[in-house]
Amino acid sequence: MGRLDGQVAIVTGSNSGIGAAQAEALAKEGALVAITGRNQQRLDEELEKIRSFGGKAIGMTFDVQDSNAIKAFYEMVMKEWGRVDILVTTHGIFDQRRGSLEMTEQDFQKFMQINVISVFVLCNLVMPQMIERGKGVIIATASISGMRNTAMGGPRGSAGGGSVYTSSKHALVGYIRSLSALYAWQGVRANVICPGSVITPFIQDSLDNDPEGYEKRVRVIPAGRLGMPDDIAKVTAFLASDDAGFIHGAVIPVDGGRSNV
Known part of the structure; x- marks a missing residue:
């Protein structure tokens, strides 16, 4: 018996990397999981993987x-599972750690649209029916770039992104915390996870092209990996469960201690 038996979960950006692991963890806890991505083959592979363990x-x-596509996805989930x-x-x-002078106004708008506004659209779709039931969980996966000045350690920064990415993640953190302040009273529990350096396909490609890349990243992480x-x-599965029922508006770094140094 899982902690999330019969609950319906949406996990976006979930056809690989962190999102895929989150979707699998929720499914293993008994949740019915709706996943998204931009690559159909990887999405199909992830669906098959989740179904392979039941x-x-x-x-x-x-x-x-x-x-409109976000709304169509939400409507598909509601038609399938009802909530x-x-x-x-x-x-x-991600902005490859580029500074403000290397980015355009159009770049800024694109980052805000993808990293923040799309989350706003999703939250405004799911919250009314959460409020109606008096219970719901929102978890935004942001970055330690949303908690600190990621230029620490050098002008290009080794801890996170550049100017535009960092701005979008700060905005995301502020938005989710505002949801907690406004809607916790009505049963919506909203929190933020801020990962540090995590070995995703993107990071693995970078490591494969830089023999010293792993050591360079690890030496600023107290956990040593x-x-x-x-x-x-x-952490996502915990926050989604009733075990985290008194955690509201938290911004939780999962970074091996990187944000403390």
Whole structure:
């Protein structure tokens, strides 16, 4: 018997990396999981993986810049399962640590649309029926870039993103905390997870092209290793469960202690 038996969870950006691990962790706790991504083949592979261990999952590929596509996905989930108990947002884009002078106004708008506004659209879709039932969980996967000045350690920064990415993650953290302040009274429990350096396919590609890359990253992490997607997934499953029922508006770094140095 899982902690999330019969609950319906949406996990965005979940056809690989952290999002896939989160979707699998929720499914193993008994949740019915709806996943998203932009690559149909990877989405199909992730659906097959979840179903292989007895999990129940559906999915849709779309671009989160398209609000109508987000609404179509939500409507698919509601048609299939009738409600959403848990929303986990893990989609997003990275700016390769570029500074403000290397970015355009259009870049800024794109990052805000994907990393923040799409989350706003999703939250406004799921919250009314959460409030109606008096219970729901929202978990945003942000970054330690949303907690601190990621330029620490050098002008290009080794802890996170550049100007635009960092701005979007600070905005995301502020938005989710505002949801907690406004809607916790009505049963919506909203929190933020801020991963540090985690070995995702993107990071693995970077490590493969830089023999000293792992050591360079690890030497600023007190835990002495990079994170794994399961490190984030385990925290996600906890926050989604009633075990975390008194945790509201928290911004939780899962970074091996990196944000403390």
